[in-house]
Each structure stands twice: as C-alpha cells, then as structure tokens.
Amino acid sequence: MSKFFGYIFSPIFYIFFGLTLCIFHPIQWICFKFFGYKAHKVSVDVLNFFLTYCQIFLFNSISFKNDYNLPTDRPIIFAANHQSMYDIPSLIWYLRKHHAKFISKIELTRGIPSISINLRLGGGANINRKDNKQAISEIIKLGRRMQENNWSTVIFPEGTRAKDGQLKTFQFGGIATLLKAAPNALVVPVAIENSWKIVRFGMYPLTTGHALRWTVLKPIDPAGKTPNDITFEVETQIRKVLNQTIS
Template sequence: MRKFLGYILSPLHYISFGLALLIFHPIQWLCFNLFGYKAHKRSVDILNWFLMASYYWLGNTVTFVNKQKLPIGRSIIFMANHQSTYDIPPLIWYLRKYHAKFISKIELAKGIPSVSYNLRHGGGANIDRKDNRQSISELVKLGTRMKENNWSAVIFPEGTRSKDGHVKMFQGGGVGALLKKCPDALIVPVAISNSWKVIRYGQYPLNTFIPMRWEVLAPIEPGEKSANELALMVENRIKECLKQE
C-alpha cells in the first residue's frame, strides 16, 4: 500500500521540493550579493524548512530530538550516520543557530538550483573524492573558517550512504583534518533513523508514511583522543542509539 501511495504522492513532493529550489535560487543571490553572509544564511535556513516541509506530502514525518545543552559561540563537529539526501534539510534547519557547514561532493556545486549556489557561497567544503590533496586542502580551509567564525560542521564519516540503514564503519580522516585547524571544537554525534526507507524503491516511487527521526546525542570533548578513536566512539554511540550491533 505504501508503495502504491508513493506513485500518487511522489509527484506532489517533487513539485513542492523543486519549486522551493527554483524560488530560493534568486532569493539567495540577492541576499548574498546585496546583504552578505547573515542574510544569505537566513535564506538558506528558510529554504530548508520548505524542503523539509515537502516530506509531508508523502505522509512522512520528521522528529528532531535535541536534549543536549550545546554551547553557542563554540565550534561543533556534528558527526552523523548517513542514509539518504533526506538527512540534510532537517540538519540545516534544526542546527541553524550553530552555523553548521557541510562537506559535499564537488559535483554538487554545479547545476542544481539553490543547492549548488549555497555550496559555492555558504562556507562549506566541496571535495573531489578522486583528488586526496584537494580534499584535505578543502577540509583544512573549512577548519580555519570554523576557528575564525565559531562556525560548526556536519560530517558523515561513513563516506557514503547506507542503503539499508545499517551503520557502516566511521572514518576519522575528516574529523582529524577539521580538528587540526579547530582543535577546540566539540564532537557531537547525531543518530538518524528511517530516512533510507524513503528511497527504498528508488527515486520513484518514494516510500510513504515513514516516521523519520534525528537525535542529538551527548557531546564528546576531543581532548587527547585521536581522530580514529573519536570516530569509533561516535559510531558506537550511534549504533547503541539505533539498537544496532
């Protein structure tokens, strides 16, 4: 039944999602070029509220739980498991006060209304996975911007999306590069569940009536821990939250 409803409801979601991207592309341009970073960021935040709201055309729901008293004005590295592109708008919206920047594939920085513009001008890192030197350089630059502006970052240490929701091994390279330039950053795990089920059948039809959940877990002070030790700690905490072995 859910798949059948997906044939009916997916077009409504895609129309809503696509219109938001098209409408906010010129809004972003105006905000960035006329009013600067703060106005541009605000436009991106609002865009992602609309993108997240488009999930509800499918009957899917978003529950974002953050019971942690995280500091404002200190850089944070949010480390999350990755299940689908639907992970991202709720992270941008609900973590907006932390100025969280994303690490994205460089291919996404061209050709996508609103998304590509934000990736080029929003302050994140666009990495070429085929060029290790370029990737490290971009991460180091992001770490420097985090340090200078008290920005935060969201990274997906699995390196690729999980197609069945099972958490893959976390890699420490990304968090290590960021901590080299921003050693005072706080490490915060985020456990994401059920977003993979939205694309269980592919891009069409999308799955329907899925209760998606994001939960911010207890922060970790990096201290003298290595990047790999931190990655393993975060991986285990997320698995525990998701009740995975």
Template sequence: MRKFLGYILTPIFFICFSIALILFHPIQWLCLKFGGYAAHKKSVDMLNACLVACNYTLFNRTKFIDNKNLPLGQPIIFVANHQSTFDIPPLIYFLRRFHGKFISKIELMNANIPSISFNLKYGGAANIDRKDSKQAISQILKLANNMKENNWSAFIFPEGTRTKTGKMKPFSVGGIATLLKKNPNALVVPIAINGSYKMVQWGMFPLRPFTPMSWEVLNPLDIEGKSPEDIVKMAEDIIREKVEGIN
C-alpha cells in the same frame, strides 16, 4: 497499498521540492549580493524549512530531537550516520543556530542544481574532489580555518556514502582528524539518524509514504586526551547503538 500511494504522492512531493529550490535560487542570490553572509544564511535556513515541510506531502513524520544544552560561540563537529539524501535539510534547519557547513562532493557544486549548487559554492561548504586528495585536504583545511575564525560548525558523514539498508558502515577518520587538528577545542557531537533510508527503499520513485524518521542530537563526547581514531570510534559506537537498536 503503501507503494500505490507512493506513486500518487511522490509527484506532489517533487513538485513542492522543486518549486522551493527554484524559488529560493534568486532569493539566495539577492540576499548574498545585497545582504552578505548573514542574509544569505537566513535564506538558506528558510529554504531548508520548506524542504523539511515537503515531507508532509508524503505524510512522513520528521522528528528532530534537539540538544538545547549545546553552547553557542564554539565550533562543533556534528558527526552523523548517513541514510539518504533527505538527511540534510533537517540538520541545516533545526541546527541553524550553529552555522553548520557540510563537506560535499565537488560534483554537486558543479551540477547547477538550483539553490543547492549555489549554496555549496557560496555558503562556506568544503567541496572536495575525491579523486584529488590534495584538493580535498585543502578544502577541509579551509573549512577548519573558517570554523576557528567564525565559530562555525561542520556536519560530517564519516561513512562516506549513504546506506541502503539502515545498517551503518565503518566510520573513516580523515575529515574529522583534519577539523580537530585546527580546532582542538571543538565539541564533537554525534547525531543518530533513523528511518530516512526507508523513504527511498524503492528508489527515488516512488518514495515511501507514511514513514517515521528521526534525528537525535546526542551529548558531546569526552575527547580530552583521546586520538582522532578513538574519538571517531566512540562516535560510531554511540550512533550505532541508537540506530541498530531501532532498526
């Protein structure tokens, strides 16, 4: 029955999702052209609020457990596990006060996806070519410098790819190490994402309705005197305990 309802509700979800992307593409352009970064960011925040709301067309619950004790005006590296494409809008919207930027594949920037490609190109993301290590490092360094100069934050998925089963893959160190090298005083904050992989367990059509999903922002890690490898392992262990305890 759930899958049958998925066939009915998924087109509604994608219609709403597509309308939001198409509608906000010119809005982003206008905001960036006439209002600069601040106006553009507000338009991106509004876009992602709409994308989060699309989940309700599937009767999917989006539970975001924020951490209000995190300070503003300081770079933060948010380290999260990665379960689906739909992990991203809640992170952008609910943590919008931190000006978080993503490390993304350059293919997405070049794909001409309404709103998404535009934001990746002009919103401050690090768009990396996985086949060109020199380009990838330069993009991450550029993001790291922007974090330092503007007190921006970064979202990073150290697994590299999405899991299809909810079981976490080992975290890689590279991107986090580069960000920390330029921002040694940055906070490292784990985020545990649970349940979003179930939304796409049948692929992109049909999507799974009536699926509870949660994002939990955990406490900053104590990274003083620790190597990047130790920091990443700490983040992985803490997130794994949260995720695998539920799955």
C-alpha cells in the same frame, strides 16, 4: 501500501520540492549579493525549513530531539550516519544557530537550483574526490573558518549513504583533519533514523508514512583523545540508538 501510495504522492512531493529549490535560487543570490553572509544564511535556513516539511506530502513525520545545551561560542563537529539526501535539509534547519556547513562533492556546485549556489557561497568545503591533496586542503580551510567564526560542520564518517539503513564502519579521517584546524571543536554525534526507507525503491516511487528521526547524542570533548577513539565513540553511540552492533 507505502509503495502504492508512493506512486500517487511522489509527483506531488517532487513538484513542491522542486518549486522550493527554484524559488529560493534567485532569493539566495540577491541576499548574498546585496546584503552579505547573514542575509544569505537566513534565506538558506528558510529554504531548508520548506524542504524539510515537504515530507508532509509523503505523510512522513519529522522529529528532531536535542537534550543538550550545545555551545554557540565554540566550533562543533556534528558526526552523523547517512541514509539519504533527505537527511540534510533537517540538519541545516534544526542546527541553524550553529551555522552548520558540509563537505560536498565539487560536482554538486553546478547545475542544481538552490543547492549549487549555496555550496558555492555558504562557506563549506567542496572537494574533488579524485584529488586527495585538494580535498584535504579544502577541509583544512573549512576547519579554519570554523575556528574563526565558531561555525559547525556536519560530516558523515561512513563516507557514503547506507541505503539499507545498516550502519557502515566509520572512518576517522574527516574528524582528524577538521580537528587539526579547529582543535577545540566539540564533537557531537547525531543518529538519523528511517530516511533510507523513503528511497528504498530509488527515486520513484518514494515511500510514505515513515517516522523520520534525528537525535543529538552525548557530546564528546576531544581533549586527550585520538581521532580514532572519538570516531569509535561516535559510532558506538549511534549504533546504540539504531540497535545495531558492530559486525
């Protein structure tokens, strides 16, 4: 039934999702051009509020749980599992006070309304996956911006989306590179559940009636720990929430 209703409601979802992206594209440009970073960030936050709650057109519920009083005067590395593109708007919206940035493929900085302009102007790292030197350089620059501004970065240590919801082994490179530039950053795991189900049949139909959940887990202070140890601890915490063991 979830797939059946997806045929009916996916077009409605895409219409509103696409309209939101198109409407906020010029709004972002105006905010940045005439009012600077702070105004641009507000426009991005509001954009992602609407993108997040477009899920109502698919009858999907949104739940974001955070039982921890996370600091705003210290950079944070949010390390999450990755299930679909719909993971990202909710992370931006609910982590907005932490100025969450992303490491993105440089190809995404062109041709996508709202998303491309935000990637170019928002302060994240846009990397060329075919140029390892450029990628590392951009991530280090992002780490320095985190350190200077007490921003946060969201990374997906799996390196790709888990399209079937099964967690892949986490890689420590991203955390290690960011910690070189922002050594006092707190590392915070985030478990994402059920967003893979939306796209289990691809772009169409999207499926309906899922409980989408984002859960902030116990923060990890990196002092005295190696990036490998930190990454393993992040993965272990997330696997526990997802009820998945290391294979």
